[in-house]
Amino acid sequence: MRALRTLGPIVVVLAVLLALIAAANPFFLEPAGFLAFLKRAAPLVILAAGQYFVIVSGEFDLSVGSLVTVQVVVAARLIDGDEAATWPVLALLVAIGLLIGLANGVITTALRVPSFITTLGMMLVLSGAVFLWTGGAPRGALSEAFRTFGRKDLGPVPWSVLILLAAGGAAIALMRSDFGRRLVAAGDNERAASLSGVRVNRTRTLAFVLSGLAAAVAGILLGGFAGVSAQVGQGLEFQAITAVVLGGVALGGGRGSVAAAMAGAFTLEALFTLLNLYGISGALEFAVQGVIIIAAVAAGAVRLPLRRTAHV
């Protein structure tokens, strides 16, 4: 019951969408069908968890989409079909993710550039860099071993579902630790948090690093799932932010749970699946995301005064 309360109304929406999908496509109810859905949702759910850390601390990370593209394009070019290169390149991808996250964090906190601008700039820098490096057409190929994580199964369960479980568990554990409390405090009231001994800058920087790490993992899963593409990360940053706000996490920080943010990602993925099942074109996905973001923020603004009085 308590778990249900931390997840909030999003689970109801999710349940309805899943039921609608099952009605249109009975295969969805079979284990293989449901696991396929989880596998497909895994990268977005992991990205949403990363984005949650940043948003709950009061910031944004718009760079994750192009970071995912960078990961896949860099991996293909460096591995170039060579199985032996898989593990060093995987390590490098994680390092790139952490580094970009660190850069976002330091620029935002130490240089006091609003994160909206920092990460928007980073998004442009990264997509420009990818374009320059590839000339618009990615080169090389991913190895079979690299693609295992996004494509293959361990027994009946896809690797990406196992990775999702591990990442989701780690995110929830992290939010229950001291770090999680400091993160929420920093997002709720920066001054109060800092007066009570939270090192706000360091905490927020760590949140960006976690988001970069999530993007690295998502990139590895997406590249594994569908192979090399220069468009792989397109629009993912907005999908991740939409998922987080859909999970009831307040933009501006301080409120919401990581489990709800991940449920938001599942909901968004379920919504896309449903739109697809009913043959509605992809163009509508952007419109739907836009409506969700605006509606969620508007709803949050309406709720805010009530919450204040409740706390007094």
Place this chain on the structure above:
Amino acid sequence: MKRSITVLVAAVSAMLLAGCASDKPVTGGGATASAAPSASAASPATGEQSKFFVQADYDAQLAMRAQTAEGPEDKPWEQAIAPQMTDTATYKKDGPYHLCFSNAAVNNPWRQVGWKTMQAEVALHKEIAEFTALDAEGKDDKQISDIAELTGKDCDALIVSPNTTATLTPAVSGACPKLPVIVFDRGVETDCPVTFINPIGGYAFGADGAEFLVEKVPAGGKVLALRILPGVDVLETRWSAAKVTFDKSELDVVGVEFTDGDAAKTKSIVSDYIARHGKIDGVWMDAGATAVAAIEAFEDAGQPVPAIVGEDQQDFLQKWKDGNLTAVAPTYPTYQWRTPIIAALKILKGEEVPKTWKLPQPKITSENLDSYLQPDMPPLHYALCGCEDLPGFPGAWGGKEN
């Protein structure tokens, strides 16, 4: 119910986009219309016929496929199908020349390969002293000002690859009186350019793939059609021709889906269809960029890959060869990027050129697959670049030097 929603959305999108992206009627150079079937009988599976469908153009393009192009046999980019030559004596002048190019964009692998090929073609000709190219980055407004800027420079000839057809027409019309204009790839709604160069076109592309499936898939077989997005002229023509072929056939088109050109989405859609129908017997695509993702969906489901339509990108050709697939690759050859440079030089030398320069549009089949598969080229390289004899090959196109 489901299908009617698709049709509604597709129709509305097509209507919205019709205003800004209508295709130039292709009045194929002297091609006679064949007795093609009527497209009026809309089957419920493939939906209503596209608003972009023009029967005369369809007939002309399908007829052109059977015609032999004139020109040097080993240089398809210099060939022309049923050319009607136009006099260019008025443009004759002495070199060296300054050629200018207004490019719609270089934002996809097809345009990347083409652009590199064009630059290499320029490097072949010593009489081109200067080559000025402006990239419109996929924006009509930038291309309009690019064309205005280039006509103000001392260009001897202007090459235009229009971003969209209708919107760029006034800009091209404005440039025509000032200097010889060459248009290629997409057309414009004026015949003022000295020559308009492109391969046969989308109807032929779409029909090539659909006819292959009709031939290879047994009657009653389930076919899934994958399209990138609705409302884009060059893609609508491909689908509308395939639809005509499918509607005449005994095939069961179980779905027409939009992939946005996204590999992950393509793979998900195909996986869903395999799950829902148990078996899919053929896959038609309006462009090959995500063909490998579609193939992988069958591999991951533990099913044999059915008859499939791709394009001339290396990753697909490699997969085809490795898996010994039943496949075909219609093409929209990137070698057409060489032709405008050749045309510009002919015009400036006063030699006649075809008014409508229709290039041959071959398809890759199992018989000629080996001659197009180039394992040392990048996965997204287009085999029909006609660039193998150009300076800088293969390195400049991302290939491995041996």
